[in-house]
Amino acid sequence: MERFIILALVGLAAQLVDGALGMGYGLTSTTLLLTAGIAPAVASASVHMAEVVTTAASGASHIRFGNVDKTMVKKLIIPGSIGAFSGATFLSHLTGNYVRLYVSIFLILLGIYILARFLWLRDAQKQEHKALTNKFYVPLGFVAGFFDASGGGGWGPIATPALLSQKGMIPRKVIGTVNTSEFAIALSATAGFMLSLGPSKINWLWAGAIMLGGIIAAPIAAWIVKSLPTKILAVIVSGMLIFTNVRTVFSYSDISMDIILPVYAFLIAAWLYIVYYVAQREKNSSMAVSEPKRKTS
Template sequence: MKQLIVFSIIGFIAQLIDGAMGMGYGATSATLLLMFGVAPAVASASIHMAEIATTAASGASHLWFKNVDRNIMWKLVVPGSISAFLGAAFLSSIPGQHVKPVVSILLLLLGAYIMLRFLFPQGSGTNANGARPRRSFLIPVGIVGGFFDAVGGGGWGPIATPMLLTQKGISPRKAIGTVDTSEFAIAVSATLGFIIFLGWDQFHWPWVFAFMIGGVIAAPLAAWLVKILPAYMLGVIVGGFIILTNSMTIVKAAALPASWATVVYATVILVWVSAILYQLKNRKQLVPVH
């Protein structure tokens, strides 16, 4: 019983991060289950089953607070759903951890780019102005994000959110809300794949419901935070979060000694906190989030 309570709390925290930053639920939950010795395919299957409820609550909340660009969402959903289903089939035979370091390096660079662009903007300080993301850009993002989400237990947000944030035609608030809302379709598609290729008996239902309960409670609060945070601050927070989470994956893959890992994490956190303080000091007036 204590374990289920802990899982519910983790689900709450994971959804709070995911709903406010556009990423983190799958990665946080998958890490916990793998720590308990759960097989990657079973962990990913259980997380995606839980995400059907949490992403539905999160999507409804973001729609309520008008954090969603529907046009972009549909261009992500279709290729992402197909790719997630194929990723679920792929994971049935091949472990997903081998590809994570490569993706994490790319995402870390994207996180650094996002943070720098919001720290030193060339204009209004947001990326809401400019040409909107094209279909030729969104479809590959959906394909890659959906596939790695199913394979790694989490990847839709960490891939789709930073990629959207590199575009100048969508604000951080809309990028996060759109990715979170579209994730419902990705979760359903991946779960369907796991049901077909693994079977119902591979889902650990007590864990699934524990994650569901915590995530559903946190979803409205996370969407509200996205609504009220100014764009310039949200960009720096998300950029730093991307750098930190992917640094952890890279350090683990490189098998660095604990002392070196501590130095890496401390440096990333120090830079991240400094960037946030810099924004607070140099942006006296809040920039509206469109």
């Protein structure tokens, strides 16, 4: 019972992160199961089984708060579902652990790009948004879905920053859209694991625990996305992306902890400062807009 409660709390925290930032549920939950000694394929299968329910709850919450671009969802789910099914089948036979190293390096660079766009290019969202075609959505959906199933998480970390990097994208719309479309990806990945591993390989108790925590957190996370300013959301997403993937890269190296710990401390301090800086700038901007209204009243 104690383990069930702990896993439910982990599922709650993971869904708060995922629902608010568009990434993190699968990676957080899978990491915990791997730490407990669960095989990668079984861990990913259990998490995706839980995600079928949590992503449905998260998607419904985001739709309610107006955070979803339904056209974008339709274009993502088909290639994403195919990729997720393929990734689940792949992971059932291979671990694919070193693939994440190369993906992490790519995501670090993408996180830096997003941070620069929303931090220094003040009118990035006002630039004319060109309609994205299937040449963009199909490879993005397939790759993100494949790595999500084969790596225990990756739909959000790949799809969210890739969409945010496009001109004119609104962070809360991207996050809500990615979370909503993840239901189809989780369903397809679970189907792949079921066919490859069989239902007996899924840890139903653990999946139920993290599922329960995720359901509770889903509407809270959607409200957070609706309430926070878009630039603050973008900075939080990029910071989490950079820090998480730097840790992954270090895990493949023999660098001493005497060097790694100061790097972590610097990244966290810089991240917190940038969040504070952007929050203050947004506050001053909103005050400047409201000031003329008070004078004319």
